[in-house]
Amino acid sequence: MQNKLKVAIIGTGNIGSDLLLKIQKSAVLECGLFTGRNLESEGIKRAQELGVPTSADSIAAIERDPSCCEIVFDATSAQNHLVHAPILKQLGKFVIDLTPSRIGTMCIPVLNIDKALSAQNVNLVTCGGQACVPLAKVIMDTHPDTTYIEIVGSIASKSAGSGTRANIEEYMLTTKRALEQFSGVQKAKVILVFNPAEPPVLMHNTIYASIPNPNIELLKEKIDKMAELIRGYVPGYQVTYGPIVEKGRVAITVQVVGSGDFLPAYAGNLDIITCAAVRVAEDYAKTILEKRKYE
Amino acid sequence: MNDVKFFDSTLRDGSHAVSHKISAEQIREYCESIDGAGLYTVIVGHGNGIGASSHQVGFSEVNDLDTIAIARKALKKTRLGIFMIPGFATIADDLEPALKLGVDLVCVAAHCTEADTTQQYIKYLASANKEVHGVLMMYHMTTKERLLEEALKMQSYGARGIIIMDSAGASIPSMVSETIKHLVDNLSIPVGFHAHNNLGMAVGNSLVAIDSGATIIDGTLRGFGAGAGNCQLEAMVTVLQKMNFATGIDLYKLMDVSEGIVTKIMTKPQEIDTIGLMGGLTGVFSVYALPIKRAAEKYGIDARDIYVEVGKRKIVGGQEDMINEAAIELSKKK
16 A cells, blocks of 8 residues: 655755655655756756656646656746646646745645645745744734734845745735735735845744734743744744834744755745645645545 | 936935934925936935835834825926835835836845845836836945846846945945946946945045946935935035036035935934944944944943944844844843
């Protein structure tokens, strides 16, 4: 009996490569195809060394041999996913989209993994969204009269590949949309900073909230609980500052220490979204494999 | 010497110096008075560009779209310009509405090594047929060769000019001349310079930039700007006049607006204090002068030590939170 579900990864850059290394460690997932556009790329070469099937035909390789996978991760760009999404739908694949395309059902595992598992196309928002939206939801749940939430993401320049840099507009809009939809806050703002510092600094996110009468004790208790749940699939997630009241606002800073699979620890922004992707894929795979046991 | 275009960032950079508290009436009065003085463009909006009004970098008294609408009404002869940094503003929420209000020119800025973050924005503006310039901030943090690579990217996206920003006022003249010459020799579009006055060199360095082939000078009246302030445009024009360099600028008008209007917006005279000098010395963004002063008072430590600490961490734009972190660490060590 087959005890692993096959996946394909489209996109061989930072995110695709990090995802591949995480899948290699999975008990229920197996990479059936790692596909990009350039056989000479570092990502493809690394995958070949690992003995993973590769292709330079991008999504066409999946169309040619749909049996190579049941789950497809898209780690390209929002523009590319527009093209990929209908093709993958027709092929009947379960799609986990790591671009900020916002085509599929937006998913932040700690908040709505069940909804995601019943969708055909799951969108993982953005790294900043994965890190901050759960805390924004805690803020709104404990303080429904919050008028404004702002999140400031700071990521190391080195961790932002060409896809990320070509998708800043989509990153900003998708993160903002997720912030509004999941938390229900009236007014939201997203800021993204690329930090070129050497050595690279850890990914960190600050959340500012305008709360009329903040109950910091309650907030701290609920935030710590939420952080613990997130650590269930993103081990390096930690609240490093706050919640604290300063200048009439509540501030909370979270850092994500990457597990260092592909890029070093500073690249928590890769980790948080690839960890979320693996979590969704593993839960999906477990359900399918469980069903097959009885077939 | 070539013709030089003067970009007026008085309201934009000056916004930092008054914690973004410039009133609607002040915006209107300034724009009406400076209109037609011969400056190429008047740039308005939050100090970090449109869309940046926030907890992180400070809220504007007047939101950017209102500011643009007021300036648009007041500016009849001079181009209305805005500034934006990808990561703060978006096309959907900020740029598109700004263009609808009739903005003539946009400066799209990125840290000196991150020009590819401007790609979507410069391309969008170029395709909308707007005059768009690329701005490389904190230029002292990289080499002239890397700056050229980054500038070439912006040129390929459709930028009509490249402005080099000495954001920390960390320049000595040889740095300016070497950098500007290298860019002018290798780019097909105009090169500009935006100075800060931390080391008392803003006008001098801008003159060096012109001598080296720059044809855009970005400055402010009264030198009104973040930290130690900027290249004082009326001083710059006076120097050029004395050198018999035709600027096409109404110098008396600049002087009158500086004296009669800008001084009223300012809450204190523009000066070079110890903090400003430390910024120039350590290369820390001049925007951080006020936040560092506040953190020093709050945690009871020497602001100069914060400068040295965040200088080591190579702080870039939009990282106000790092100042508190550094201050807390320093206060623990005490």
